[in-house]
Amino acid sequence: MQITLPDGKVLELPAGATPRQVAELIPGLAKAAIGARVDDQLTDLFQVLSDGAKVAMVTKQDAEIIALMRHTLAHVMAQAVREYFVAQGFDARLVRLGIGPVIEHGFYYDFDLPRSLTPDDLVEIEARMREIVKQNLALRKYELPRSEAIARYQALNDPYKLELIAELPEGTPLTFYEQGGENGFTDLCRGPHVPTTGAVTPHFKLMSIAGAYWRGDEARPMLQRIYGVAFLTKEELKHHLWQLEEAKKRDHRKLGRELELFTFDDEIGPGLPLWLPRGAIIIEELEQLAKEIEEQAGYQRVRTPHITKEQLFLKSGHLPYYAEEMYPPMELEGVKYYLKPMNCPFHHKIFAARPRSYRELPVRLAEYGTCYRYEKSGVLFGLMRVRSMQMNDAHIYCSEAQFEAEFLAVVQLYLNYFKLFGIDRYVMRLSTHSRAGLGQKYVDNEALWLKTEAMVRRAMDNGGVPYLEVPDEAAFYGPKIDVQIYSAIGKEFTLATNQVDFAQPERFKLHFINDRNESETPLCIHRAPLSTHERMVGFLTEHFAGDFPLWLAPEQVRIVTIADRHLPYARQVAAALVQAGLRASVDDGAERMNHKIRAAELYKIPYTVIVGDQEQGAAQVSFRSRQEPEQQGVPLTAFTTHLQQQAKARALRVSPLAL
Numbered sequence: 001m002q003i004t005l006p007d008g009k010v011l012e013l014p015a016g017a018t019p020r021q022v023a024e025l026i027p028g029l030a031k032a033a034i035g036a037r038v039d040d041q042l043t044d045l046f047q048v049l050s051d052g053a054k055v056a057m058v059t060k061q062d063a064e065i066i067a068l069m070r071h072t073l074a075h076v077m078a079q080a081v082r083e084y085f086v087a088q089g090f091d092a093r094l095v096r097l098g099i100g101p102v103i104e105h106g107f108y109y110d111f112d113l114p115r116s117l118t119p120d121d122l123v124e125i126e127a128r129m130r131e132i133v134k135q136n137l138a139l140r141k142y143e144l145p146r147s148e149a150i151a152r153y154q155a156l157n158d159p160y161k162l163e164l165i166a167e168l169p170e171g172t173p174l175t176f177y178e179q180g181g182e183n184g185f186t187d188l189c190r191g192p193h194v195p196t197t198g199a200v201t202p203h204f205k206l207m208s209i210a211g212a213y214w215r216g217d218e219a220r221p222m223l224q225r226i227y228g229v230a231f232l233t234k235e236e237l238k239h240h241l242w243q244l245e246e247a248k249k250r251d252h253r254k255l256g257r258e259l260e261l262f263t264f265d266d267e268i269g270p271g272l273p274l275w276l277p278r279g280a281i282i283i284e285e286l287e288q289l290a291k292e293i294e295e296q297a298g299y300q301r302v303r304t305p306h307i308t309k310e311q312l313f314l315k316s317g318h319l320p321y322y323a324e325e326m327y328p329p330m331e332l333e334g335v336k337y338y339l340k341p342m343n344c345p346f347h348h349k350i351f352a353a354r355p356r357s358y359r360e361l362p363v364r365l366a367e368y369g370t371c372y373r374y375e376k377s378g379v380l381f382g383l384m385r386v387r388s389m390q391m392n393d394a395h396i397y398c399s400e401a402q403f404e405a406e407f408l409a410v411v412q413l414y415l416n417y418f419k420l421f422g423i424d425r426y427v428m429r430l431s432t433h434s435r436a437g438l439g440q441k442y443v444d445n446e447a448l449w450l451k452t453e454a455m456v457r458r459a460m461d462n463g464g465v466p467y468l469e470v471p472d473e474a475a476f477y478g479p480k481i482d483v484q485i486y487s488a489i490g491k492e493f494t495l496a497t498n499q500v501d502f503a504q505p506e507r508f509k510l511h512f513i514n515d516r517n518e519s520e521t522p523l524c525i526h527r528a529p530l531s532t533h534e535r536m537v538g539f540l541t542e543h544f545a546g547d548f549p550l551w552l553a554p555e556q557v558r559i560v561t562i563a564d565r566h567l568p569y570a571r572q573v574a575a576a577l578v579q580a581g582l583r584a585s586v587d588d589g590a591e592r593m594n595h596k597i598r599a600a601e602l603y604k605i606p607y608t609v610i611v612g613d614q615e616q617g618a619a620q621v622s623f624r625s626r627q628e629p630e631q632q633g634v635p636l637t638a639f640t641t642h643l644q645q646q647a648k649a650r651a652l653r654v655s656p657l658a659l
Contacts, residue, residue: 001051013049020045020195022055033057034199035068035192044068044192046141060199063232067102069200070230072139072193073129074100074107075177076200077228079185080128081111084121090114093157097187098214098223099164105240106204106229110212112160117209117224125226126206136198137180141191149174149188160214161188203237204230207244218378246489252541253382259546259603261537261554262383271380271387273534278554281583282540283390283533285552287368289650290392290530293416297409299366299394304346306370310336315507316345317443321476325373343369344501344526347395348508351522356512361522362398362406368533369393383538384493392496392530397510397522403455403500408463410498410527414483417529421540422652425486426495428465430456431473442476443503452502452523453479477503480526487543495539499526547604547626550654551647557584558600560593562612569616573609573636580640582647584609597624606654607643628656635659 001013003022013021019036023029023045035058036043042064049055058065082095098110144152146165153161165174165188177193178186194200207227214220231237248254256262261279268274275283291301310329313319318326322341329336340346347365356363370390379385398406411428418426433442433449442449456479460467467481474480480499486492501524504510514520530536540548550556557577559570570586577584587596593610600608608624614633615621621639622632638659646654 001049003049003051003053003055006054006056017049018046019043019049019055019057022049023057026057029057029059032059034059034194035062035065037064042067042192044141045195046139046191046193060232065194066201066230066232068192068194069232070102070107071191072197072200073204073228073230074102074109075179075185075187075189075193076129076132076197077107077125077206077226078109078111078187079132079179080125081109081113081226082185084125084128085114096156096158096160098160098212100187105231106207106227108225108227110160110214110223110225112221112223117226119209122206122209122226129204129206130202132180133197133200133202135180136196137184138196139193140178141175141193142178143173143175146170146174149176153188164188201230201232203232203234204228205237205241213378216378218376243489243491247491247542250487250489250491250542250545251382252384252538255541255546256383256538259541259554261541269387270377271375271385273383273386273388279537281554282537282548282552286392286530286533286536289420290366290368293413294364294366294394297364297413298362299364302347302350302365302367304340304343304350304367304369306372307337307339308346310338312345312349313338316348316504317476317507318342318345325375327372327374339372340369341371341373343367343371343391343393344395344504344524345508347393348504348510348524351395351397352508352510356397356522358399358512358514358520361512362396362402363522364394364396366394383534386532386534389532389534391532392528392536394527396525396527397505397512398525399512399514399520400455400523403523403525404459404462406525407456407459407498407500408465410525410529411460411463411465411481413527414496414498414529418485420650420652421543422488423485423543425490427484428460428467429473429482429484430460430467430469431475431480431482432469432471433474433479434472437472441472442474443478445503448502449474449479452500456481456500475499475501475526477501483529485539487539488545491542493535493539495535496528496531497526498529500524501526548606549650549652550606550627550643551650553604553606554583555585555603555605556582556643556647557607557609558596558603558605559584559586559609559611560596560600561586561588562593562610566611566613566616570611573611573621576636576640577643580644582640582643609639625654627654631657631659 001015002010004010023033037056037058038053078097078100085095086092094114096112100109149165175190176186177189179197207229210225211222212225214223229240260276262273262275326341327339329338350365368390372388375385375387396406432453438444478500480497482497483495484492485495505521505524511519511521559574561567561570567588574584574586597608606626609621619636620633621636624630642657
């Protein structure tokens with residue numbers, strides 16, 4: 001058997017050889033190699049090589065090795081948990097193992113345990129993990145016949161591993177990883193792993209305990225999941241822990257409550273947010289922004305009802321495929337009606353309401369439409385995953401010749417919004433179909449899929465827009481660009497999608513008369529660059545840490561008096577600011593001035609104006625700002641004009657007032 005090294009050198013090896021044997025033939029790599037890349041796939045030293053394979057060794061100096069380390073740490077944690085409970089007198093068979101995969105930044109493992117875990121347990125389990133790492137236990141990979149594997153887990157009384165085995169097709173190799181010999185820890189696993197427990201990074205930490213339904217099914221047992229993080233360097237771990245602490249401070253659920261933006265109520269139901277006056281102002285500002293931008297771009301605004309007959313979603317194909325994510329139907333006069341989970345079928349009907357000519361195209365229909373989706377209770381999360389949402393939705397109907405320009409215009413719209421909100425980091429992912437999913441997950445038309453995906457690639461390439469391609473993640477009716485954005489502290493959010501639809505126009509028999517006087521089916525582009533109000537406000541709250549730019553702030557100016565005798569003038573100042581289109585209020589409470597100033601700071605109000613005898617006598621204001629230097633004795637007219645200009649420009653950060 002022959003394999004090829006990165007430098008082109010060819011080695012002769014016996015059949016069944018592994019990367020470990022390759023490493024032993026290369027000076028300096030016998031001990032340094034703890035993983036391998038075989039035919040461009042990251043794997044471990046236990047992988048059996050095939051003839052003609054291209055093999056490169058991976059060491060601790062290679063960033064990609066962290067994936068193997070995290071996987072082995074999941075096994076180390078499982079071993080530590082089992083040993084911890086056995087040391088407390090529990091039978092080892094009462095520690096049942098679910099799954100323990102690698103995830104972003106770390107790993108987790110699901111356990112069925114004889115008692116509930118506590119934060120104190122995590123401290124003890126992590127200490128035991130470090131002992132296992134210190135022991136530098138060797139790992140071994142081996143296979144077992146199905147009958148022996150089943151017998152092993154029957155003896156351990158582990159229904160979870162038995163279920164995993166039962167789901168594997170007959171003939172599938174059942175591989176196990178053992179660490180610490182026959183009397184150590186063994187787990188059913190495909191790998192890959194580092195060769196010893198001592199080869200993992202020491203920069204790991206157990207983070208939290210959470211409940212997790214087995215296989216994500218609410219009807220199955222609730223297991224206990226332990227999350228851990230791991231990084232190659234101490235600095236990376238330290239930064240990640242800082243990021244998590246900062247994320248807690250910025251959590252939109254916490255800030256939404258403190259800043260009085262939104263709330264939830266048990267009598268109304270989970271996932272159904274109530275927007276409070278301050279939150280409603282942010283929504284109105286976002287809607288106004290969208291209306292202005294979309295009007296300039298040639299969009300027409302429409303409105304559609306919240307419910308519809310079942311037939312509409314049967315025609316669109318959302319029923320029966322999307323039924324689990326829709327609310328159950330209500331029956332009226334023998335007809336089933338559904339709350340709408342999306343706006344697109346309604347917009348298709350508006351396009352079809354009258355004959356269309358090629359001269360009208362592209363037709364761009366926009367709506368902040370309210371949609372309802374039945375998200376499982378376990379995935380509901382603040383404003384990020386809700387059951388009622390208002391979507392910055394639009395559908396563009398265009399000819400094939402117009403597609404590239406329209407698609408790129410939508411992408412540019414995203415980029416313009418990113419700049420406005422100070423979003424410096426983002427990723428655009430081109431989600432494509434898979435042949436295996438045709439007719440089930442995707443519309444069954446391979447030729448159209450290939451053609452449309454090529455059109456999207458060409459548009460992105462010609463526009464110079466970088467993107468990553470992700471197979472088997474498309475919408476059921478066409479390819480899409482999924483947009484991931486990152487907040488000021490690097491937290492990732494899924495914003496929205498830009499989708500191409502070749503199926504719905506045909507289903508709805510949409511057509512226009514082309515320049516040859518023939519009927520032609522348009523393409524449809526679905527887009528929602530500002531996502532939903534819920535998700536966008538949630539993101540912006542965390543991105544700005546509640547410290548919104550002036551134009552977006554629910555309350556822009558809070559006026560505080562030095563003494564009660566200054567209240568009439570304070571109200572004159574507020575009236576002048578409101579007359580100028582700004583949001584201002586007077587704190588006329590009985591508290592002391594410093595208490596009022598502190599209250600304005602807690603609400604993160606951009607400007608706190610202070611008025612006393614001097615300001616009242618000269619028609620001036622003194623102010624404190626969250627973004628510019630404190631100033632005293634500023635003419636009210638100059639202050640008002642300054643704020644007007646900054647708000648109108650939707651400035652991310654205000655420019656200092658120059659007198």
